[in-house]
Amino acid sequence: MFKNAKLSIFLAIKTILRGDKGSFILTILIMLVVFLNLLFIDSIFTGISVTMDNGKINYQYGEVIFEPQDGDKYIKNTNDIINEIKDFYYIKAVTSHLRTGATLINDKNNDGRDVVRFSGGVIGINPEKESKAIDVSSKIVSGRYLRKGDYGKAIIGADVAGGYGSSVFPDDLEGVRPGDTITVKYDNDISRDYEIVGVYKTKNFDTDSKLIVTQNDLKSILGTTNESSEIIVRLTDRSLSPVAVVDFEKLNLGAYDISDWNNKLEFGRTINKSFDMIGSILRVIGSFVAGLVIFIIIFVDIVNRRKQIGILKAIGIPEGAIMYSYVIRGMFYTVLGMALGYLLMRFGVINFFKVHPIDFPMGDMVPSIKKSALKMSIILFIIAGLIGSFLPAIKEVRKKILDLMR
16 A cells, blocks of 8 residues: 555656646646635634724723623722732733713804704723723824813714714714814713814724713712722733633622623624634635636546556556545645645735725724634645545546547
């Protein structure tokens, strides 16, 4: 059997070296393009999922979030909790938010006639701590970020402001700009005017649909002191979030809900499953195409070499050695095409999109190769290559010598 294997490899090498170079290059290019196309589509789906997750983590939830339990309105001992957890080795930043509902009112001409309203939310932040955890400050598209002493001033999301080409809502405030003043009517019936000092655009619509003021400003409206609506925890490594949740629960800081980013992104997980299903279907189709290409290449080559195969059999070359030489040849085309396709994707296409990301509504998307999808694609391609090269080989090589010589 070992002798036949060596003979099969020898025959495969000689056939490849003596074959038409143009056909060889074309075959490799076809396999490369098929595999590259499959990787690219998969990487787009993965990139969209990663972009959505990053948007939620970086601009809304962080890696771990403390929230009041159902029935409670606030986390009552905010500063104590922050002091207890801030020195864990994996903590990068901690901040707290106050949240409340409100109606935002824009009297565009200050005449009481062209008035537009937006029912949304207001977030109270500590600007100094906030920028280390939720980096809205780098997403200011007009004006400036909030400062510690700002009172009666606010920054507003692009989806609320309107006119920044990003609104996902049918109604907005129709073009609020830095320097404009809007009225905020809070759910407790207190109204206050705010000067808009900046407009931000994170492309996370939950964040971009809010008005942000300083926490001290909002505390004066809500009558709170050491309370918060949520505590956002940022970690040095996202994978440590389950460890952080367990550590925080052991501290017995109070009756609060402590969740990591995976728990908060259930909607995103549903989308990911849909993408995975579509990707699996496309992998099967792509593998079928690859197998069909190999089948046609091997079949055409065998038909053109029937007499040569008949001569090889006549001089005593085993059928198995001849047959497996074609299988080896088909696998060579398959593996080389996959390798070149992966290298082009990894070091060409992805690097290009890192410099020129795709502008999606949920963020700037860079294609990303998912290891499990790559592994499955390789397995399916190898199976397709084996089947595509084995079927025509076994059909033709087993014919009688006289039939092959005709």
